Amino acid sequence: EADIYQTPRYLVIGTGKKITLECSQTMGHDKMYWYQQDPGMELHLIHYSYGVNSTEKGDLSSESTVSRIRTEHFPLTLESARPSHTSQYLCASKYQGEAFFGQGTRLTVV
Amino acid sequence: SQQGEEDPQALSIQEGENATMNCSYKTSINNLQWYRQNSGRGLVHLILIRSNEREKHSGRLRVTLDTSKKSSSLLITASRAADTASYFCATYNYGGSQGNLIFGKGTKLSVKP
Numbered sequence: 518e519a520d521i522y523q524t525p526r527y528l529v530i531g532t533g534k535k536i537t538l539e540c541s542q543t544m545g546h547d548k549m550y551w552y553q554q555d556p557g558m559e560l561h562l563i564h565y566s567y568g569v570n571s572t573e574k575g576d577l578s579s580e581s582t583v584s585r586i587r588t589e590h591f592p593l594t595l596e597s598a599r600p601s602h603t604s605q606y607l608c609a610s611k612y613q614g615e616a617f618f619g620q621g622t623r624l625t626v627v
Numbered sequence: 628s629q630q631g632e633e634d635p636q637a638l639s640i641q642e643g644e645n646a647t648m649n650c651s652y653k654t655s656i657n658n659l660q661w662y663r664q665n666s667g668r669g670l671v672h673l674i675l676i677r678s679n680e681r682e683k684h685s686g687r688l689r690v691t692l693d694t695s696k697k698s699s700s701l702l703i704t705a706s707r708a709a710d711t712a713s714y715f716c717a718t719y720n721y722g723g724s725q726g727n728l729i730f731g732k733g734t735k736l737s738v739k740p
Contacts, residue, residue, distance in 0.1 A: 523669075541663055552730070557735065558732070558733075559715075559730055559731065559732040560670075561734060562728075562729065570708065575727070576729075611728065614657075614660070614675060615671070615672050616672060616717070616728050618669030619669050620668055620669045623667065
């Protein structure tokens with residue numbers, strides 16, 4: 518098991534709420550990623566970071582934002598959640614080409 | 628845009644049979660990787676093959692890479708019910724700044740006991 522953790526595992530919230538999905542890794546990896554995945558579908562890269570104070574948007578446009586103040590922490594924030602944000606969010610770090618994934622956060626916006 | 632495309636989308640076999648999954652990609656790569664995802668979980672890295680390698684083995688897994696055809700295959704021999712999962716290929720190339728891992732759509736494998 519990789520040392521990368523996501524919380525919460527499951528989250529059900531109302532429309533318009535602000536939420537932050539947490540992702541932490543203890544491996545000291547510089548590169549971290551957020552992917553969005555609908556059930557049974559492909560992964561879409563929404564954000565990535567190559568190190569502290571580095572953040573970039575991925576291939577899939579997302580209304581979420583990220584920050585990277587510390588190497589081990591890469592939180593994702595939705596300022597105003599909508600039902601269209603309902604999905605699974607996977608965080609990963611990468612070292613020497615190999616990606617290590619967290620267990621994911623399954624978000625439902627009602 | 629997605630880089631890899633797995634084929635088939637779904638595969639159902641009996642325990643003990645071999646399972647073969649294919650992946651095609653579009654641009655040049657430095658390496659190609661296969662990942663496994665159990666339902667509702669994160670992905671787990673299985674195997675990495677570099678662009679200058681043609682075949683690689685790891686336990687019951689065999690991966691091939693044909694850079695001229697931009698394709699790769701993953702073979703699971705003597706499958707078990709516990710192999711039931713989705714399998715994704717991911718390509719890594721130094722596009723843009725430092726490159727990112729781009730995943731395919733996945734093959735959903737079901738192994739019946």
